[in-house]
Amino acid sequence: MKKDQLKKWLEPLETAWVGVATHKLRSSLTILGIVIGVAAVISLMSIGRGAEAQIISNIEKMGSNLITIRPGSFTFGGVRGGVSETLTMEDAEAISKQVPYISAVASSYSSNLQLVMGGENTNAQVNGVTPEYMQINNMKVAIGASFSEQDYQCGAKVAVLGANVAKTLFGNANLIGQQMRMGTIIVHVIGVLESKGTRFNSPDDAVYIPLAAMQQAVAQPRTPQGGRIVSSISLTVSDQSQTQNVIDDITSLLRTRHKLAASADNDFNIMSTEEIASTLSETMGTMTLLLGAIAAISLLVGGIGVMNIMLVSVLERTREIGIRKALGARERDIWLQFLIEAAFLTFAGGIIGVVLGWVVAYLVSSMGLMTTVVTADIVILAVSVSIGIGLFFGFYPAWNASRLNPIEALRAE
């Protein structure tokens, strides 16, 4: 009994196989259409996913519980103007004292300065930083050392270089202890940061010195109230679930301190890495989907190819259909036969396409062009869509075949 049932399932599959194998070239070309479509979906989506994963990992390198406050635009006579200098050291101190769930606060004052080392020179963002800055921003020294407590206190003229800056100025030469001119002052290089590999606003392209030393290189401006202006305040949240509360608390504190009217916009921006990560991954997700959709068009074209071939196949096998009907095949049997054949073509295309797409994704990432991530959901999606395409585009030809009049079909040549 069980054997009979197995046979009932195997027989239509065997018939479909004979149908496909009869026209090897034609079937291969039809399958190829699906293969290209599925491979395109897999490889493009894996590239999208890879980019997504890379961005998120870059953000995590910045420190996942990091909040950064920067001065925002100001409004002058109803016109939104440029960047204002509104954040001060005193703001940072107030935040540190008054806002709960904060583990560390640091501020930095940044300026673009000319760096000169022997014959080499470059322009880089120099950040004068307070002691917690390195730890908060998850920066580690790869060569040499970071600043000591004393360096911060007495404003020692020592610098830690971003990886790219170090490469530009020193190449591969030993740079620890070397002197370098930075704007108007001379500093000693004491360390080089681990490369973060990020692209925009990367610490790799910056130089760090103690804030006190920075104040000697450039005059740190003051607000009319006498606050010492900083370029950014960064802080870490001790309990990540409280991030939004911390942001809200800082916002109200700064609004009070800056004496902003209730109707005025904030004169600062608060960004949490969590927020950036979710925004970016959302954007990347949309892009991945878009890539997938573009690839899906080629899958659709492949599906139309399947339909085309199935229509030809039905026409060609009109007599066979008549014979089968005379032998007692019901409409359902004929319909199923052609539907399985179509699904067989697209399923084969789907499987080969997955393998090909995977290989393409692997090659792309192994050649270092892009990071790619092939995830199970992409594979399942691609294979099931390809079978679905077979069923969808096979439906009409199969229905056509099943509706043939057996007497007329037998007369066909």
Next chain:
Amino acid sequence: MIRLVDITKTYLMGERELAVLRGINMHIDRGELVAIMGPSGSGKTTLLNLIGCLDKPTSGSYYLEGKEVSRLSSGELAQVRAQKVGFVFQTFNLLPRLSALANVELGMRYAGGSDPKRALEALAEVGLSDRANHRPTELSGGEQQRVAIARALAKKPPLILADEPTGNLDSRSGEEIISVLTSLHAERGITLLMITHDANIAHHCQRIIHLKDGEVVSEETI
């Protein structure tokens, strides 16, 4: 076995109605061997298609084994064909891509499942066991028709319908086919209806029904 009452069949040819069968009454007993003769256009094949449940009459009733089948749906008709009727065609109608054995198995497929053992048996009955794995193109016309007979036979139907089974064969192969068919009839008591042009072949049968312009004009019992 077969009872036809006032069967008519009319085809629409564009605007015109074409009456192919005009009131056929017929009774065929179980185990009979009957020849249907008549000039071309007399409606022989249409009649055979109706009896074989490939088509439905325009009016009238058709009882197969006591059950009226003239009002069945196409799906039900397909099941009747699968269970009760074996066809043998003038042009053999084997599937060219399949071996003789696979063709015979196909005959059983829709009747409840193929069985290679039974298929081989059927091939043996028509004397072709040694050709089981040959494709139709590798067989002579007579051999192909014998495969077709084995295909009709494999599911052990009570009724076999043959539409000019020797029409595409030389006379020697034709005689072979007729002797295969008549001996099957004699040994198994299968009801066999055969359309033929050949009076010699018709005289192998027990009864000859003459058709002309869609009507039975005469019957002779031999």
